[in-house]
Amino acid sequence: xxxxxxxxxxxxxxxxxxxxxxxxxxxxxxxxxxxxxxxxxxxxxxxxxxxxxxxxxxxxxxxxxxxxxxxxxxxxxxxxxxxxxxxxxxxxxxxxxxxxxxxxxxxxxx
Amino acid sequence: xxxxxxxxxxxxxxxxxxxxxxxxxxxxxxxxxxxxxxxxxxxxxxxxxxxxxxxxxxxxxxxxxxxxxxxxxxxxxxxxxxxxxxxxxxxxxxxxxxxxxxxxxxxxxxxxxx
Numbered sequence: 001x002x003x004x005x006x007x008x009x010x011x012x013x014x015x016x017x018x019x020x021x022x023x024x025x026x027x028x029x030x031x032x033x034x035x036x037x038x039x040x041x042x043x044x045x046x047x048x049x050x051x052x053x054x055x056x057x058x059x060x061x062x063x064x065x066x067x068x069x070x071x072x073x074x075x076x077x078x079x080x081x082x083x084x085x086x087x088x089x090x091x092x093x094x095x096x097x098x099x100x101x102x103x104x105x106x107x108x109x110x
Numbered sequence: 111x112x113x114x115x116x117x118x119x120x121x122x123x124x125x126x127x128x129x130x131x132x133x134x135x136x137x138x139x140x141x142x143x144x145x146x147x148x149x150x151x152x153x154x155x156x157x158x159x160x161x162x163x164x165x166x167x168x169x170x171x172x173x174x175x176x177x178x179x180x181x182x183x184x185x186x187x188x189x190x191x192x193x194x195x196x197x198x199x200x201x202x203x204x205x206x207x208x209x210x211x212x213x214x215x216x217x218x219x220x221x222x223x224x
């Protein structure tokens with residue numbers, strides 16, 4: 001399976017701290033995406049990074065990609081209570097579909 | 111506002127019944143997808159469609175069926191052959207099959223077998 005695996009499974013931090021979650025995958029990819037899911041809702045696309053990119057920023061989000069290690073990380077800086085959600089990475093090889101990981105559950109304590 | 115609408119939000123099915131989950135998008139997206147999510151797990155692909163009147167099986171297609179008669183609509187039928195259908199079902203769409211711009215998801219349908 002090409003499915004990514006997020007680490008840690010769960011993360012609890014204080015508001016204002018930074019949150020880092022990691023994603024590892026098994027096969028070569030074209031793109032990697034990160035999504036957020038609030039409880040009982042659909043997923044929201046956060047950021048896409050291409051295989052020839054090493055780092056990408058979007059607001060308080062920073063994503064890195066290391067294709068040699070087949071891993072990516074998502075950093076959320078200055079976390080807020082509203083960032084409490086599950087975060088998923090999704091990887092593709094063929095471009096026809098993305099495979100989603102099992103997610104990291106982030107709790108930001110006010 | 112453009113987006114994806116899934117209905118119903120909650121659905122209860124009796125043993126042996128077929129049920130159909132609706133997914134409609136007004137984003138003019140070519141590709142549409144159905145995923146299943148079980149508690150504490152990631153998303154697993156059921157079916158996807160890149161163009162009208164064409165669709166492909168995903169990793170867990172057994173017990174499910176779809177149709178793509180219109181670009182805007184991609185309904186999913188959960189048949190009685192699906193032995194464990196209780197789950198959260200998510201529909202998504204994207205601008206093209208290579209999905210460079212990410213998926214847009216609906217808000218999901220929670221199906222429970224009673």
